[in-house]
Amino acid sequence: MKSISGIPASYGIAIGPAFVFDRAEIVIEPHKIEDPAAEWQRFEKAREDTLSQLDEAYRVTMEDLGKEEAEIFNAQKLMLSDPELINTAKSRVENDLINIESALYETAESFARQLEAIEDEYLSARALDIRDVSSRCLRNLLGLNESPTANLTTPSIIVAKDLTPSDTVLLNKDFVLGFCTAEGGSTSHTAILARGLGIPAVVGTGTGLKEIKSGDNLVIDGDGGDVIINPDKKLVKEFSARQSRLSELQAEAEAVSHQPAITTDGHQVEVVANIGNVDGIQTAKDAGAEGVGLLRSEFLYLERQNLPSEEEQYKKYKTIADAFGELPVILRSLDVGGDKDIPYIDMPSEANPFLGVRAIRLCLTRPELFKPQLRAALRAGYGNNLKLMFPMVATVSDVESIREVLEECKEELRAEGQNVAEKMDIGIMIEIPSAAVLADQLAEVVDFFSIGTNDLSQYTMAADRTNAHVATLASGFQPAVFRLIKIVIDSAHAKGKWVGLCGEMAGELLAIPILLGLGLDEFSMNPPAIPYAKRLISSISYEHAKHVAEIAIQLRSDQEIRDYIKKEVPEVNPG
């Protein structure tokens, strides 16, 4: 028995025989040719084969994952039809009498290097695409193109040096239990596709994978990133038990994902999604979200060279708010500064950007940034349930200043004859300790609160959450943070206002019983966490949660709180 560790790339556990896919390396031997026309014919044939394989990859991906993921194969087809690529290669064959394999390889490689030379994540990924498609074409030329699953007769775990995105989607799913590769990272396209297809995978194990022989028994732990070779009986038993518990849990979670989150004693809370762009609409709905608790507006401002216009913002906000109809969609105004920088917005360099002019502080000093966003939101919220909230509010006068600008925008829009969402709910994020302490005063001037635990923890504990040395201090499980959350919820409820929470904590199973017990009204989280949160909430009672919360906030450390919840609420343990 031996264990190799890699990078967890796609969740789940696979147990079964290994199939080592040892793809013949592409060996390019440059040599002179005599008949360029015949050489070119060989290319045309290989190109056609490649294009039809890519059509198949497109079709499969479209069916299983959707248009966005499938688009990569269309892009690869276009690359293989690129006139610059074809003409350069052709001229090498016809004029220099070089064999097509060499001509194609060097031409594709030169384009890949040009794309890599521009420092841009997107273009680096396209460099991989041109290499993927030219390798596929070269393998077709050399007669080396076989699918990793071509010779499989029993379901197996594929072990390979690397799998390309097209290899991955063209795997015969009936024969693949999972895969592990020596190369690759968790954000590679292959990993993304494996997650979409639901195939457990571990990537980036390095050379350790060479020890595996076809037929070896393997366990792949797609959560922990481990590959275990020839595990003993006890371990196999443990993993298959975990495998079945995980699939039970997943089935339970999916069964309740589209039902309201109601505790066993009838207390209902809202479970909504955090999303960052228009694509998030479908993901959120599929996961069972009852609306959007945090729509980050930064997506409109990133990856561009100028400010988005009011019209562009209006259309995007409206698309998202309309998609949810009567369900709430909470738009957060531009939250930049701190660790989020936008190159074309001139921001002063500061010694302590997290304590400087960020988020609402920046917007209030820059009407040219702030007003188009507010106008767009006020117009987009007409006829749906769009709400607005503001990050980094510290004082009551912050809210007063925001309200002044909002009123100004409303008046302008009315004068222009535009439709305006007159009664749009206005809320604030509670992420600065002063706002938590002043929650009773703030509750009088806004319609709702949404607690941002990531920032609230780091400001409360004076611990930078990006600094690994103080990361445990910045944890939201600190008793001080829970006590502030209690103050916020109690103060809001006393004034008849509701409270949500949109930090990472809302989706953490260990935190949910405490937050529920403290009286939180709305839990906003990344869509994949929604089914599991709903399952947990609907399997415990509000009375028990209240009791647990009361005791938890009296404990003396984050670890004590975690241990207590694990013991007291067994439903949080996913097996």
Added chain:
Amino acid sequence: MPEVKLTINHEVGLHARPASMFVQIAAKFSSDIEVTHGETTANAKSILAVLTLGAHQGAELLVRAEGADAEDALKALEELVADNFGEI
């Protein structure tokens, strides 16, 4: 040589699907078409060359065409960009 100036408003810039559409439309014309961003000029019918322009949202491009259908080609590309590649 006929030419036209275009500003890319699409959120992904002249990348991904917009780049594919741009190249596919250019390829329909027999004229030679080139597109310049800053100091880099590319064959408008080549996806690989167009990608190396690194044209993000807000980028200003100069497109020139030479040939029998040069004017039509420029018009088609201008419409594609004005229509924001068929998206809002």
